Amino acid sequence: MNSIEQTTVSKVSWRLLPLLMISYFIAYLDRVNLGFAGASMSKDLGFTSAVFGSAAGIFFIAYFLFEVPSNMALERFGARRWIARIMFSWGILSAAQAWVTGPTSFNVVRFLLGIAEAGFFPGVIFYITLWFPAAYRARIVGWFMFAIPISTVIGSPISGYILNMDGVMGMHGWQWLFILEAIPSLILTVFILLYLPDRPADAKWLEPQERDWLVRTLAAEQANRESIHKISWKQSLVNWRVIALGFVYMGITVPLYGLSFFLPQIIKGFGGLSNVEIGFINAFPYLVGAIAMVYWTRWSDARKERQVFLLIPLACIFLGLVGAAMLDQPVPKMAALTVAAFGVFTALPVFWTVPTALLSGVAAAAGIAWINSIGNLGGYIGPTIFGILKDRMGNDFYAVLFLALLSVVAFALVLMIGHDKRAELGAAPVRV
Numbered sequence: 354m355n356s357i358e359q360t361t362v363s364k365v366s367w368r369l370l371p372l373l374m375i376s377y378f379i380a381y382l383d384r385v386n387l388g389f390a391g392a393s394m395s396k397d398l399g400f401t402s403a404v405f406g407s408a409a410g411i412f413f414i415a416y417f418l419f420e421v422p423s424n425m426a427l428e429r430f431g432a433r434r435w436i437a438r439i440m441f442s443w444g445i446l447s448a449a450q451a452w453v454t455g456p457t458s459f460n461v462v463r464f465l466l467g468i469a470e471a472g473f474f475p476g477v478i479f480y481i482t483l484w485f486p487a488a489y490r491a492r493i494v495g496w497f498m499f500a501i502p503i504s505t506v507i508g509s510p511i512s513g514y515i516l517n518m519d520g521v522m523g524m525h526g527w528q529w530l531f532i533l534e535a536i537p538s539l540i541l542t543v544f545i546l547l548y549l550p551d552r553p554a555d556a557k558w559l560e561p562q563e564r565d566w567l568v569r570t571l572a573a574e575q576a577n578r579e580s581i582h583k584i585s586w587k588q589s590l591v592n593w594r595v596i597a598l599g600f601v602y603m604g605i606t607v608p609l610y611g612l613s614f615f616l617p618q619i620i621k622g623f624g625g626l627s628n629v630e631i632g633f634i635n636a637f638p639y640l641v642g643a644i645a646m647v648y649w650t651r652w653s654d655a656r657k658e659r660q661v662f663l664l665i666p667l668a669c670i671f672l673g674l675v676g677a678a679m680l681d682q683p684v685p686k687m688a689a690l691t692v693a694a695f696g697v698f699t700a701l702p703v704f705w706t707v708p709t710a711l712l713s714g715v716a717a718a719a720g721i722a723w724i725n726s727i728g729n730l731g732g733y734i735g736p737t738i739f740g741i742l743k744d745r746m747g748n749d750f751y752a753v754l755f756l757a758l759l760s761v762v763a764f765a766l767v768l769m770i771g772h773d774k775r776a777e778l779g780a781a782p783v784r785v
Contacts, residue, residue: 358570361563362643365484368558370496376440377500379537380473386534388617389512390450390527397525398455406740407458410733413610415467417726418734422473424479424722425586428715431551431588432480435472438543442469444538451528474719475722482709482717483552486570488500489652490709491662495650502698504642505613506636508534513632526628575713589712589720598708598765599727603764604720605704607731608670608756609697611739612638612690619749623683631690638691642698653706654684660772662703667764669696674757678750696760707772731759 386407387394395405427435446466453459454758456526477497515533519526550556553567589595616638620631653662673693680686712720735756742752 355538357563357566360629361457362485364559364563365553365556365567366493366496369482369549372544373497374500376436376541376545377474377477377497378507379541380443380470381501381504382534383443383538383777386420386508386512386530387450387510388613388760389516390530392618393516393519393525393620394527397527398459398601400456400459402740402744403737404456404740406736406738408456408463409740410610410736411460412463412467412470413729413731413733414750415464416471416729419468419471420722420726420729421590421719424475424718425715427472427479428718428757430487430569433546433549433551436476436549437545439470439476440538440550441475441542442544443473444535445469447538448532448535451524451531465642472722475718475725478705478709478721478725479718482713483571484567487574487706487710488657491650491653491659491703491706492647494705495646498698498702499646502639502646502694506640506643509617509630509632509636509639510629510767511757513627513629516628523615527654542562544707558573576668584712584716584720586715586719589716590723592720593706594711594770595708595724597719597770598704599724601763601766601770602724602728603669603731603734604702604761604766605697605731606669606728607735607759608674608693609701609708609735610731611735611752612693612697616690618685619669620683624775632698637687638694639698641691642694646698646702650702653703659703659706659710660767663700663707663767664764666696666700667701667760667767669693670700670760671696671708671764674753674760678753707770 369424376760391405391409394400395402400408421572423435423439443466446462446469449462450459452467453462478494481490481497512530512534515530518524518528518529521529553564553571556564556567559567584592590659617631617635620626620634649662649666654660656662670693673691675698676689677686677693685687708721708724709717728734738755739749742755744748746752
């Protein structure tokens with residue numbers, strides 16, 4: 354690595370990553386705090402597991418419908434303004450969950466929240482392709498997505514404490530949870546508007562030679578991809594590899610969201626635990642996943658290998674969830690769920706190196722959003738089917754087994770799709 358490359362990538366990383374990580378930390382915390390609110394909220398409002406799971410998942414129906422339009426708007430209007438708009442609107446609607454009174458209002462607010470947040474995650478993935486060369490993307494996406502497990506590691510105990518505010522000012526603890534955890538996104542909107550540049554050409558904080566190196570490097574990588582397989586944004590929506598990648602992502606997100614929404618309730622079922630104790634126990638698999646994510650992505654970048662580094666985590670998701678379904682004792686069950694968490698959180702960032710090596714320009718904005726849209730249908734499928742199976746069977750055995758089976762589908766699709774390393778090494782990639 355030459356000195357200008359090292360200093361440029363370092364400057365860009367320190368300038369952009371902290372703000373993006375904090376933004377995603379807050380986004381994900383706002384998304385999954387429903388899992389902590391679930392038990393007491395369902396009791397107070399009379400929700401069954403199926404009603405709760407369906408409302409939790411309807412967020413992702415809206416997400417599916419509005420992802421591509423939102424990402425196209427981000428490409429047109431710029432990341433700074435569009436991401437700020439997303440954060441402000443989701444903060445308002447996340448807080449609004451505190452005032453739902455039954456299934457109808459709960460579903461409506463969750464659907465509107467999905468519309469508000471649509472485009473944030475794929476927008477940032479697309480944004481990363483505008484700033485970081487391919488050789489760095491696994492670790493950069495890994496650091497960005499580090500916010501997922503950390504939001505649970507930090508947020509779980511905090512959420513437990515907030516739930517103990519039950520009765521303060523005549524409100525339930527779950528209401529305080531939605532209100533207090535929505536405030537940071539509103540504050541962060543201002544920082545996004547002030548400090549997030551749209552493209553490298555706008556980076557006045559880079560030296561001219563650093564800015565020129567970055568612009569030239571990224572342009573050369575894009576030209577290399579487009580010289581062999583230039584795909585329009587419309588073509589990206591029907592390309593078989595893009596669609597298949599969406600289902601691979603679903604095989605990761607279904608276990609992720611199924612556990613995010615229901616793991617606190619599984620732990621509560623162990624019996625005799627306070628809200629705070631549940632929060633700390635819930636945080637452990639995510640802590641393991643966070644640490645593993647950092648080292649796994651660095652290893653993937655160093656080896657310039659994506660497929661193997663995706664297949665191994667998918668196998669861990671399956672084995673961990675099958676073990677969790679078969680075990681009843683708290684410690685072995687949590688150990689198995691920790692193996693599954695390792696798989697989920699190491700698979701996520703490596704997965705996103707595959708589509709970003711395939712797509713460029715506006716096609717990347719649309720294609721990444723489309724993959725995320727398909728994958729995040731798992732956010733609806735996972736909680737909904739999990740809740741139905743849990744209600745009908747009276748336990749979580751078949752519900753957890755269902756989550757495991759989708760990782761098998763994802764494993765098979767990764768083998769079918771393949772990944773040409775030359776797309777990231779600068780040689781001509783395979784025509785699609």
